[in-house]
């Protein structure tokens with residue numbers, strides 16, 4: 001069986017006696033490779049390599065870094081078939097495979113954006129003194145990524161950090177390290193050794209990274225529970241954190257909405273990538289007047305789609321990523337309260353792989369577990385509201401604040417809702433649209449800090465005030 005290796009200081013490095021864990025193909029439930037569970041010595045070696053590389057990397061100009069990152073983006077495109085095959089094997093998901101193109105777009109965006117960093121104008125704010133700010137890289141950044149779009153997450157996290165002049169130690173999720181390792185190997189043709197290091201492992205390796213004295217910042221995309229743990233660990237060293245955590249996305253449908261568009265938006269927004277998207281259109285709140293009609297249409301549309309392997313052209317989405325996730329998604333359906341009912345789906349599909357049927361649940365209440373916790377599976381709940389105020393209250397009632405969508409043909413309703421929804425993203429009459437130029441990040445327990453956009457770039461800079469006396 002193929003044995004994957006960490007990529008540290010510009011080369012693949014065998015983890016020696018470190019434990020290895022099996023990687024499972026979620027389409028077949030069979031192991032296809034092993035990857036290291038990196039220990040403290042490996043984490044230390046990666047951090048030291050990144051630290052040593054930082055001294056020189058920070059002195060490169062934004063234009064020099066831009067050229068290198070543009071070269072890397074082109075190389076990803078050239079190696080697309082290989083990257084896509086690796087992504088499909090570890091995720092079983094065409095949606096994840098298709099995200100590889102976005103990784104290149106993100107690299108290109110940040111490559112150029114780092115040449116346009118903003119700040120205050122230099123000036124004589126005190127007589128005889130000139131004051132200005134410098135925007136500088138922070139240092140070594142520890143980055144922890146999830147398994148839902150492994151390659152895109154590796155680029156989304158590392159591109160702004162590298163473009164701003166930082167060095168990186170990135171840990172992909174323990175079930176999906178293959179494409180991040182390939183990314184590091186391809187990047188080594190462009191970046192000096194130690195600038196981008198990728199090490200494998202699970203929560204324990206992540207904790208060692210967050211606790212290590214070298215990194216100045218820790219960035220996580222993951223669950224809320226992990227976010228709390230990472231923030232707590234990082235707090236001991238007062239490290240800067242950027243946390244992109246889970247969501248519980250409301251889809252607020254008013255009676256005047258175009259229900260055909262709504263159904264299409266929900267089916268795509270909730271079921272793509274088997275619902276393993278932090279902004280999945282999973283929590284439908286609908287005006288009571290059109291509740292029954294929307295539910296009937298949704299039932300028909302959802303029952304007409306099915307999961308399948310990446311080469312199954314008729315399948316809308318692939319498997320859940322791992323056995324634990326299959327168990328977690330199933331548990332929501334197995335513990336439904338009596339007042340809720342499964343309208344369609346509700347169970348695993350087949351006996352090999354981790355496929356789950358597209359599912360609609362009606363009759364839920366705001367405080368049910370299925371209405372308050374992130375499911376991260378192909379499950380949609382539907383709940384009526386009787387007034388705009390109730391819609392806003394229900395939408396904002398969760399601890400999450402990542403993304404939301406509003407569906408209405410009334411412009412004033414849309415404007416009021418965009419102002420009142422406590423979510424870092426509000427879509428109007430659409431869902432799952434992510435321009436690289438726009439910030440992505442949550443409020444409340446969905447975390448803090450932004451990915452993408454110039455705001456994402458600024459996360460990886462520090463601001464220094466300089467005042468010089470003259471005359």
Ligand code: NAD
Nearest residue numbers: 145146147173202203206207222223226229244245246278
């Ligand atoms: P996870 O939180 O289990 O793991 C994320 C990463 O953190 C992995 O690399 C994991 O090994 C590591 N990790 C886990 N526990 C850790 C700990 N205690 N200390 C340090 N590192 C630790 O998340 P997941 O299951 O891989 O991904 C699904 C979650 O990610 C969902 O909650 C989803 O909403 C979230 N997510 C959020 C966004 C966003 O932009 N906000 C995007 C994608 C996914």
